[in-house]
Amino acid sequence: MSTETTDADAEPTAYDRLLDRYERMSAVASAAGVLQWDQQVTMPEGGTPARSKELSTLSSIGHDLLTDDEMAELLETAEAGDLDDEQAAAVREVRREFDREASKPRELVEEISETSSEALSAWEEAKANDDFETFAPYLEELVELRREEAAAIDDDRDPYAVLFEEYEPYLSLDRAERILERLKEALVPMIDEIADSDADVTTDAFSGTYDTDDQEAFSRDVLSTLGYDWERGRLDTSSHPFTSGNQHDCRVTTRFDESDPLGGLTATVHEFGHAFYNLGLPQDRWGTPLGESRDLSVHESQSRLWENHVGRTEAFWEQIIPAFAEYFDTDATAREAYESVNQVYDDNLIRVEADELTYHLHIVIRFEIERDLIRGDLDVSEVPEVWNDKYEEYLGIRPETDAEGCLQDIHWSHGNFGYFPTYSLGSVMATQLFDAAEDDLGDLTEEIGDAEFGRLQEWLRENVHRHGARYQTNELVAQATGEELTADAFLSYVREKYGALYDLEESV
Known part of the structure; x- marks a missing residue:
């Protein structure tokens, strides 16, 4: 229970009741x-109509619980009380959610939930059949519904900025745009340099065919090596990888392609x-803001840290390549695997398969399109052509199908407009956090190579996880690293890493 009265016989305070x-x-x-x-992993295809109603009903119940008169009164009373720092932070988070939700x-709320559930099935069908027209009506409706939501929250502000705050409430959209612009300005010429490089980088260490069942078994082994708690989690497959759950039950999904084990x-x-x-x-604060993750920028920092600063290192591949060879009968060396997993290739159309550099151009494209959709500067019918034009402009490639183009991501089927910038924000944050961890712990290369992740994991637990949503984003980063969020560490990291891989000239 969340009640925290010190005297067992005392009446619960307004804070406790809140x-x-x-x-x-x-x-x-x-x-x-x-x-x-369940809808994305195990539900029968015919379950969508009932599931849409179920989710709509739950969203309505949650809305009422958060926004009724009793909650409003408890909030006001708690805010006027004598709160310590942690209690004040919890009340701040409840107030933020209450104000947003009460305005809708x-x-x-019910219509957005029901439409999103229906849109998911439409998106899956549209992607499978390369048929944007199947998904377009749902996307159009979700765009309109989210515009209505933004107007209900604050009709005087940029609707996209209002929606962005659902995923990143404490970094302004202006700041996010500046970081994205800085990444684009720095990475585009670096990618061009790499394209012109004569460096002999292995790119085909994983060519061939890889049984998807074996890939899943190997992925399970890797999760165990990393320390995944199978008593509180599971691995399944879905059309788009995602994580769902909390500190008691957290499940991951992925997908496999027999031609691409990476x-x-x-x-x-x-x-x-x-x-x-x-x-x-x-665990003892489940169900309170102090037991919830900070926001999606911080969440993405954790996933990008493990993916890139651990999973794409040579030390990590030195550790896992023997097991990989047993599963797939390959003679690739750890160095060859490292080079292949870090190759920069701007002819890749798929975001989740992108390298660390071109990845951010994928994000910029999505950000610009969804921002224009919400602002009313782009019609849904124009999305495929604009998407393809931007890929040609930013990456020099043009999707031949919408399945490889504007239908590849699941986010818009959920109505998640404003989500995409957090991937890049999380990436720059990940570098800053990893650098700070090494400042405190020393070079972690040897420990990664020995599959000893305990000290890094404990550092993340101590500096990020245990705080829940106590601190605002910049406060959390500053507490952990000594400075506010900046792209500096990320740009230095990629220049050093890819400069060494591709023999790039040093730059200041």
Whole structure:
């Protein structure tokens, strides 16, 4: 229970009662999360109509629990009370959610939930059949519904900025745009340099065919090596990799392609980072803001840290290549594997298979399109052509199908407009956090090579996970690293790493 009165016979305070109600709302949201996981992993295809209604009902119940008169009164009373720093932070988070949710009509909340559930099935069908027109009506409706939501929250502000705050409430959209612009300005010429490089980098260490069942078994072994808690988690496959759950039950999914063993593996390691964060949140504070993750920028920092600063290192491949060779009968060396997993190739159309550099151009494209959709500067019917034009402009490639183009990501089927920038924000944050960990612990290369992740994991538990949502984003980063969020560490890291791989000239 979340009640924290010190005297067992004392009446619960307004703060205690506030957290009790918040816990009930969190339980409803958690139940909805399990149903959403089930819809994407195990639900029969015909289950969508009922599931849409189920999720819509739960969203309405959660909305009412968070926004009714009693919650409003408890909030006001708790805010006027004598709170310590942690209690004040918890009340701040409840207030932020209350204000956003209370501004939305219940009917709109239900409609968004129901439409998103229906849109998911439409997206899966559209992607499988390379038929954007199947998904377009749902996307159009979701764009309109999210515009209505933004207007209900604050009709005087940029609607995209309002929606962005759902995923990153404490870094402004202006700041996110500046970071994205800085990444684009720095990475485009670096990618061009790499394209012109004569360096002999192995790119075909994983050519061939790889049985997907063996890939899944190997991914399970890797998850065990990383320290995934199987008593509180599971691995399944889905059309798009994702993580779902909390500190008591956190599940990851991935997908496998017999011609690309790296795609499934890196996605699995990425999702491990999300799960490790969730499973590291304080168990005794489940259902309260102090037991919830900070936001998606911080969440993505954890997944990108494990994917890139561990999973794409030569030390990591020195550790796992013997097991990989046993599963797949390959003679690739750890160095060849390292070079292949870090090759920069701007002819890749798929975001989740992108290298560390071109990845951010994939994000910029999605960000620009969804921002224009929400602002009313782009019609849904124009999305495929604009998407393809931007890929040609930024990466010099043009998708031949919408399945490889604007239908490849699941996010818009959920109505998640404003999500994509957090991937890049999380990537730069990941570098900053990893650098800080090494400043405190020393070079972690040898430990990664020995599959000894305990000290890194404990550092992340101590500096990120245990705080839940106590600190705002910049506060959390500053507490952990000594400075606010910046792209400097990331740009230095990629220049050093890829400069060495591709014999690039040093730059200042």
